Amino acid sequence: MLRIAVQAKGRLYEETMELMKEAGIKLSNAKRTLLIPSKNFPIEVLFLRDDDIPQSVASGVADVGIVGENEFVEKEEDAQIVKRLGFSKCRISLAIPKDVDYQGVNWFNGKKIATSYPVILQNFLNANNIKADIHVITGSVEIAPGIGLSDAIFDIVSSGSTLVSNHLKEVEIVMQSEAVLIGHNALSEEKKEILDELMFRFDSVQKAEGKKYILLNAPNENLKEIINTLPGMKSPTIMPLAEEGWSSVHSVIDDKQFWDVINKIKGLGAQGILVVPIEKMIL
Structure with missing residues (x-):
């Protein structure tokens, strides 16, 4: 069982709970409970004041913790940053x-x-x-x-x-x-394995943020140009359509590039463009 310390209230608490939910970790809705075990993952959540989290991790009261980097740096406790989480900036x-x-x-x-x-x-x-x-x-x-x-x-x-x-x-x-995941310096091998799985889930959630999955029909005569326009993870998926001269193209694009990319591929003859939000991304 891995014990993770998180802030008991505030914006960091809300964003941490949302990350846990997106990572498939179920927690009970018990109110005013200091320690809550997960229903489906080998962790228990310890709710603390944000400025108490670095010390709790350094001392081994908690194995890991999610805290603002500013609090971690201010407290100068003997723990390590395991992962930057990209929220509460x-x-x-x-x-x-x-x-x-x-x-x-x-x-x-x-x-x-x-x-x-x-x-x-x-x-x-x-x-x-x-x-x-x-x-x-x-x-x-x-x-x-x-x-x-x-x-x-x-x-x-x-x-x-x-x-x-x-x-x-x-x-x-x-x-x-920003929010960071900090860890105790002497975790057991069993707890390291649980932490690795936890970080894998967090990574999958984070990689999906700001990404869209798009499907479109492309004329084969402009297929190469359309493929070069799409910034996919590796390369777009291409499948021939029943109608001769057309192919179905599947790819992933970033929100920041979305409208620019859409306008370019429309200009190259792309039709039937379908945009789907991504919940998780496993690379």
Whole structure:
């Protein structure tokens, strides 16, 4: 049995539970339960505060955990990043009052900075030879300059709307963060096998994200050009149609290329284009 620590609530919790569901891992809907075993996979889920997850994995209370990279780096616990998960993306940035004339990082010399991430901030200041007073706050860091508690803040930024509403502007991006799967450094062989299967399932879900499966009818005279236009995993599948001179083409394309590709193959005579969402992708 592999024990995985996850955040007990919030956006990271919701996205983690969605990933588990897409990976075919069934969990009970028990409320206020600290530890829940899976019904169909050899794992149990331990619900914790996000800042407790790195320590729980490092100490072996949990075998692996899903946590924001920012929390993992901040806690400096002895564990390893096993896999980047690509969701709950944000950045950790320095922000100052919007009416301040900012000329560069030297502005922070002698200033007071409010943050919930003193370790990451201190490392940044040391790297830039900046001496500033770090004021540690848990909670609404962004209000600190407005009430005179600090000159600047160092905090998570997603859309930036919270900064705007507090009359702040982002001036230095210190770190990019996303959800990561972290692991204990001394897992047994049995638990490593379970973890490998878990990562295989996660990979299959992630590879399908942003992909579409398309089927189309193509005139054979333009078949080579249409095939060259389609960015398939290896190469498109081609099957002859009952109508002479036509073939059925199957391929996978990325959402980012979708409309550009569709317009090009339509211009080459493709017809009957069918687009299907992909749930899993096994390579």
